[in-house]
Amino acid sequence: MKKPKFLNEKIVSSIVSKTGKTRKIKNLRIISFYQLYKLLDKKEIDLIKNFLKLNPRKYGFRGKFLGIKKIPSNLVTIKDQFLPKLAYLAYQKMNKALKKETGKKLLIASGYRSPAYQAIVFLRCLKENKFDFLKTAKGVAFPGYSEHGNPVNHAIDFCPENFEKTEEYKWLIQNANKYGFYLSYPEGNGDGVMFEPWHWRFSG
Structure with missing residues (x-):
C-alpha cells in the first residue's frame, strides 16, 4: 500500500525543517496545534489536517483511539522531558526501588508528547524512512493513538538502545506492575506494533 497522496514529500520536508529549526516555541514537546499552525503555511496546515483524518487501522495498527486531548496542566519537567504528575511520582518511587536493588537508574528517552508534537514526530520519521509510510506507521503512532499523549494512561520510553538486554529491563519485567507500569x-x-521493550505505560 502506497503512502496517502496528500503526503507530498516537499511539504513534509518543509514542516520537518520549520519545526526543527524554530526557537519560537520553547518546549516543542508540548506544542499545541494552534501554536504549530502559526509556524506553517496553508499547504502545510492542510497536510497536517488531512493526516489527522487518517485511520491507522488501514495500515496495520489495531490499537485503540485514545483521543486528541488537551495538554495537561500538571506536567512535571525532567530536563527536556515532561510527565503528568501521577506518572512522575510513580516513576520516582520505582526508580528509587530499582537503584536500591540494582544500583541502576531508569533514564527517560521520551515522556509526554502533545498530539501536535506526535504529528511532528511521525513526519520526521517518515522523512528519515525515505517516505516509506507503512514502515513508519509500524513504529510510530498516529496523533490520538499514542500513549505518550494520554494524560491518564501515560507512556514513558526508557533508554538506552538494546533495552531488552539490560538489567533494568529484567527488573521491570519482575517489578514494574507494583508501581503501576506495564509493558x-x-x-x-x-x-500490530513492533516489540518495544523500552515503552512502558503507567496505569496507576
Missing part, C-alpha cells in the same frame, strides 16, 4: 507492546502483541 505496552510485548512481542506478538495484538496492536
